Amino acid sequence: MQPVLDYLATHRSRFEEELCQYLRLPSVSAQSSHNKDVRATADWLVKHCRSIGLKAKKHATDFHPIVTASTPRHPGKRPHFLVYGHYDVQPPEPLEEWNTPPFEPTIRNGAVYARGATDNKGQHFAHLKAVEAFLKTDTDLGCDLTFVIEGEEEVGSESLVAFLRKKKRELKCDGIVVSDTGMPSKKHPALTYALRGVTAMEITVWGPKADLHSGIYGGSVDNPALVLSQMLGSLRDKKGRVAVPGFYGKVQKLTAYERKQMKRLPINETQYRKLVGVPKLFGEAGYTHHEQRSARPTLEINGLTSGYQGEGSKTIVPSWASAKITCRLVPNQDPRQVNRLLGKQLKKLCPPTVKLEIVDGHGAEAYHVPPTGSMSQAALEALRESFGHEPVLLREGGSIPIINEFKKVLGADSLLLGLALPDDNLHSPNEKFDLDCFHNGAEMSARLWPKLAEL
């Protein structure tokens, strides 16, 4: 390993320069005016991968190309891992809020500022540099690696899903490493081992055939907005639990080990309360805020619409009232089943004075890799050695749909080894990537492969 680590130490400033070259390319996947730039970025990436000794290829898709790059393959003879990343970036607007232009990377205070710096160019570039160190020092990785770097992550990854299915055999692997999540601080390198799932629903309560004059009719006709309020209000009890029979039936419980790990996370209750800006926190009784927002299921109203919303008052009984609802799910909960249970309860709550319409929305299952498993433990070791701090175990409250696809199509688990700091401004002006995270991340990657190869 020493030659690899030495190589990484020696070439730090060149790596930073190369990263800046990569960041200079405005690969905004959502804006068609940038389609040419997106393709040029894929080309740059292929060329770069080849220059460090990888076998790279640009794959045409229905939209933006996918780049793959592999170390020499030994199919069936040694483990094969994927590294996933995306070279496309979020739109940079509003431009006037950037201190330096989004596509003119600038290094200041130990970080590189540019659109895509942390999401996700910088993060997967760290992995490329680790592999470069192995290849350039003729050090054996102990396993085969394939980078899969797409250009549509910010617009839904549709082509990647099709690509995974098509290249299922070639991409057969023992695990996927993804650096596209976060770490609480530079002193808290992190392994994210679980993601919540989600399920969406929109309900409408239909009352009178038109908005009615509340003077002429009010009192003799049920009010859809009031009915909706009563129905929604009944979906949560005083202890902050979702009051839908069966909702918690399949919920995977937190282990004592996980709860102990969560206690190590920074940000106490007061800090967290100030961060979100509420007078008092609220959540399911018996759980910390870290647990509530990452390891427990929820029911949220995302939107309410009814009647008159303009200035002043309009004295009507509205014809209808609607709500957008999503539930965050934890491992073992099935989005379709949760929607069925919720729908059943809503029908039970709905009085005969109105009609209830339910429209199911998208769903995604939760994701969970046991943090006590050997892959996770190898990752924690690599994090510890490269960052010099005891890593934390994270559960993420949101879902990353592509992780479910990897599991579904390739049957492999993902290690989420995110290098983004909380103040990295993902999707916002002045996005940055900390250079310590970049170099420590490259080292972490270098230390990881031999460990994974030995499992």
Added chain:
Amino acid sequence: MQPVLDYLATHRSRFEEELCQYLRLPSVSAQSSHNKDVRATADWLVKHCRSIGLKAKKHATDFHPIVTASTPRHPGKRPHFLVYGHYDVQPPEPLEEWNTPPFEPTIRNGAVYARGATDNKGQHFAHLKAVEAFLKTDTDLGCDLTFVIEGEEEVGSESLVAFLRKKKRELKCDGIVVSDTGMPSKKHPALTYALRGVTAMEITVWGPKADLHSGIYGGSVDNPALVLSQMLGSLRDKKGRVAVPGFYGKVQKLTAYERKQMKRLPINETQYRKLVGVPKLFGEAGYTHHEQRSARPTLEINGLTSGYQGEGSKTIVPSWASAKITCRLVPNQDPRQVNRLLGKQLKKLCPPTVKLEIVDGHGAEAYHVPPTGSMSQAALEALRESFGHEPVLLREGGSIPIINEFKKVLGADSLLLGLALPDDNLHSPNEKFDLDCFHNGAEMSARLWPKLAEL
């Protein structure tokens, strides 16, 4: 009386022609392009009043002129009554939905079709024709009459309120007759003896300082839309009663006489349910739909707003949620006190996890003239004799602000003797006024004055 009734019978077709002349004038008070027409209409009205023997005057105001027209006055010597009406009309749009142009009055199927036919030119014109009959036949009215016909009813009557205060002495009277309400059918001439009041409020529940990602934060922060739903849902009990302590404290109860009268109203529950288009009616237990919507107080949500309202889903914990609320009030309820009680209850219901903002809106007291009083009984007699059917007693669910002003400024009660039928299309295309209602209305007016004079 006979010469008066004969005169009314003889001149029916001329009265209809004159009404058509009046309706031809496009006195749309809301559209400044019609300001000239509004003034021309006032001038036409003054001229017409003079032609039938009244002393008429056009009064300039800050906006549209007011017309007054009086029979010879005998101040202090005999009773003085006002007849209120308005010569301004609603905008006629959408024009393409009219079968014949709104300002080209057309008589078909025994009704005159034109904008303003029933609201309100036709209705007060019937009273003018009754007075004409007295004056042209030299029959003594037994009382003095002053018509007050304004040009801003459809835009808020602001000038009239100032005018009443200014002319308080001149307009001192024993009662006001207003034909600007409705009757259930030609077989159900009606006296409206009560109007509900109203009070408005807008509340906002403030949660996190910005919309939060429901994956990252959901579960550990209260959801303002859910809190609002729970608060609003608690404002009504299962029996349809408003669950605000003290809300019913001062409510004037319905008398046995009133309830008996209400039972005579046409439109049964099934017909009413179909009219409003709901699967099942709902209202305060123990009251009929007529009672619920005219004689009982209510609490309605007029609008709900929170979070994401666009297409599809957006996984957020919304930063705030708001509701527009109005209460319909009945006699003896004070709008300010009701708002205080409601605000107190909302504060009690609001958890410490959010902030509650309450903004009070407009309020108006309910109106009530005892239907067993002598003025009401005189009006019922006049209705019975002229329409040939037993009149019904109506309470109206909405409020007519000017009626409260008459009471407040002049200290006089109003008799609401509306001549509009349910299908007269007030404020809609193809507005009409039934000619039977017109002529019977004129006869009712003629029969009314001697009765009122004798009280």
